Amino acid sequence: MSKNAAEKREALFDKLKTKGVSPERLRYLRTVANDGASPEIIKRLRTDMKKEMSVQDIADLFGISRQGVYHHIKGDASQLDQGDRGNLKELRPFTVPAHQQQCSLYNYITAHMKYALNPDPSSFTPVRWRELTHWWGTLDANEIIVHDPEQPGNDLAQCGGWRLEDREKGDGDLIVRPHGEPTAQQRKVFSRKVIEQGLKQGNE
Structure with missing residues (x-):
């Protein structure tokens, strides 16, 4: 991950913390971030954390573009x-x-x-x-x-x-x-x- 992408991720965690996201949930987000983006995880975040995380936030979490997020949302896991x-x-x-x-x-x-x-x-x-x-x-x-x-x-x-x-x-x-x-x-x-x-x- 580039320095810029890493900085965006840390800024996102700071923002989520100020929104009141629990430490347990933040640890979970760090785990999935290290594992990498997948249709399953992104769709779950769009469902479970729609109020806390925008599409851009999810992109920053995984170090990908907004288009990459939409690709995962629209794509089927069978593409793998x-x-x-x-x-x-x-x-x-x-x-x-x-x-x-x-x-x-x-x-x-x-x-x-x-x-x-x-x-x-x-x-x-x-x-x-x-x-x-x-x-x-x-x-x-x-x-x-x-x-x-x-x-x-x-x-x-x-x-x-x-x-x-x-x-x-x-x-x-x-x-x-x-x-x-x-x-x-x-x-x-x-x-x-x-x-x-x-x-x-x-x-x-």
């Missing part, structure tokens, strides 16, 4: 897909309450999905790509991520909702356990083969 034409919302194998979407784990899973749909490291910022590959490296092949809205906060996700369990035979090579029977595309997107491919690219 090179072959399967999947939609991130449809692909996500569980429904996550808003407050549990603020955990870094939720963003890592989203980034994993985006890479699976478009396996090109250059589509990520260098920082975001390093964070994703580091997260991949922390995943134990013998464990699987489980979403449970009643799960208290833990080392995996301080905001709660997530835990690790031992892998069962029916899990196959999935990295997450869906709430229902996974679709063929979900099995493809959440396969550990995606991680193997990504880590291989990261070492090239």
